Structure formats: structure tokens, C-alpha cells
Amino acid sequence: MFVSVVRSMLVVIAVCCALALAGGPAAQASDPGDQGIAMEHVRAELAFDRTSMLPGGSATVGVRFVIEDGWHLYWRNSGDSGMPISVTFEAPEGVRIGAIQWPAPERYVYGGGSVDYIYEHEVALLAEVEIDQGLAIGDRIEITASFELLACKEACVFGSGARSSVIGIAESGSMSVPDWMKKNLERIPRRDQSSLRVRWDGTDLLISAYEREGAQRMSFFPSAPADVRPSKPEIDGISETGLLRIAYSQQIIGAPLVAGVVEVMGPDGPSWIEIETTPPAAIADEGGANEPTPPTPTTNQTINNRSGD
Secondary structure (H helix, E strand, O other), X not given: OHHHHHHHHHXXXXXXXXXXXXXXXXXXXXXXXXXXXXXXXXXEEEEEOEOEEOOOOEEEEEEEEEEOOOOEEEEEEEEOOOOOOEEEEEOOOOEEEOOXXXXXXXXEEEOOOEEEEEEEOEEEEEEXXXXXXXXXOOOEEEEEEEEEEEEEOOOEEEEEEEEEEEEEEOOOOOEOOOHHHHHHHHOOOEOOOOOOEEEEEOOEEEEEOOOOOOOOOEEEEEEEOOOOOOOOHHXXXXXXXXXXXXXXXXXXXXXXXXXXXXXXXXXXXEEEEEEEEOOOOOOOOOOOOOOOOOXXXXXXXXXXXXXXX
């Protein structure tokens, strides 16, 4: 509750400062339906990964946000400040749209140890579209994505809008995946955590990647629970060894789930893995996770892993 109140206060203050800096509402938005100063710094579009859909078929739809240099948007867990991007899809009867897929974010450490989880330059939120078998050849489907976002630089400003796109139903169709969609699909975390070891040592969450050959830097982006933050995310959330030790407070005991995304940097580049684990219901009197000693015992440091850092 306290974190939520502080965030709300920070957002209100940031918006007031931004309005003063900007001298009032935006004179020209990037789209006639856009609202808010943020849309002076963010361009949005909607597209599919194919030219048409088969009856009973599926496609991927993506909402792309192109972000002005120096500005950033926020992941589904924004961190210590900010507000996650919100996207709501609307589609006609016979069309189903799945859950939003979020590309892995970047860490942004600032102030006295605060951490946000952000996107810079560009991000696309993706979803699977399925249509009924009964829809007819020649029909056209319009999908609309309405969004709200908070864009931040020295100050933060709100923005909102909507984008629509139409795709036809045909007997055949070809893939036509935009380059930006390919890049964001590559950052969607996998749900197979078999290549990681995830366990608890008291209230410390241990994530190791020793079995992954060449594993180097690791980062953790927590997504749940929303009301219990890691104790030292600016330090524990990144490691130069094959082990992350993430300390939580006693509040984590008995929580139904801890979840997040682990980024593992290897010789072929980064990979992202979605993890879920159940915290301990109580703390044992003795024992531990018996994790192996890291191969290179480097002390964790406060590090950003933003592009270019």
C-alpha cells in the first residue's frame, strides 16, 4: 500500500512538472486520436504477422511503440516508479485474442538504489489472434488496440490513444512478419525453466545457471507478488556469476507465488526464461539450499543493463 501511494504521488508530481516544462498540452499529436504530451515522444502502430488468415486459423498482432531517444516506457512491473503500458484489444464476434506477451525489459538503477524495469527506443506488445472456423472467405476483421502509457525522461507525462488494423480471411495467406515484430518476438521469455535451478534458502531466492555452458551475467526482473519487493533489487537483481541470490523480507513467507524473468547472457547472446516458484511456508531451523560455490566469486554490484551501458 505504501509503495502504491508513493508511486501515485510521484506520478502526480511528475506530470505537474512535465506540464510546466512543456508549457501546456501538445500542439500536435502523432495520430488524430492520441491524447497527452507523451504522444509527442512516442509513436504507435498496429500490425499482423501475415497478409491474411485462414478460417479457423491464427495470427500474431503487435502494438509497436517507437520511443524518442532519452525517453522510456515501463514493463508489466514498472519497479519503484512509473506505470506499466496498458493495452486493451477489441475484436468482433468469432475472434479471440490471447494474453499480452511482454518482451523482456531492461533494468534502470537510479537515486538511492531505486530500480525500474523499462523499455527504451522501441517495444512491441504481442498477442495471438484466433478466429472461428465459421467465418467466411472474403470477410474482413478489424482489431483495435487502445492503450495508455507513461513516458519518462527528466519528468513523466501521460499518453493514450488507439490503433486499428484490418486483416482479411482468405483460402491462403503468407507470412509477412515486420522486422520490429521479429526482434520483439525474440525477447519473449520462454516458459521452460529446466535449464535453471530455482530454490529457496530461507527467504533468499536462489537462481543458478551453472548447467548452462558459458553462462555469464544474469539479471532478474520480478513480476509477482506485486506487494512484496525484493529487499535489495539494485544489488541482488544482477550478477556476474552463474548465481543470483535475491533477498526478500519475512513478508514473502507463505506468499502463493514468486515469479519473474531471468536473463542469462551466454556466448551466443542473451536468453530470457520465465520462472515461477512457491516461497517457503515457514523458515526451517537449520539447513539450506546447498548451492554450489560460484565459479568466480565476484561481488554483486549496482549495474544497469540498459542498451549501451
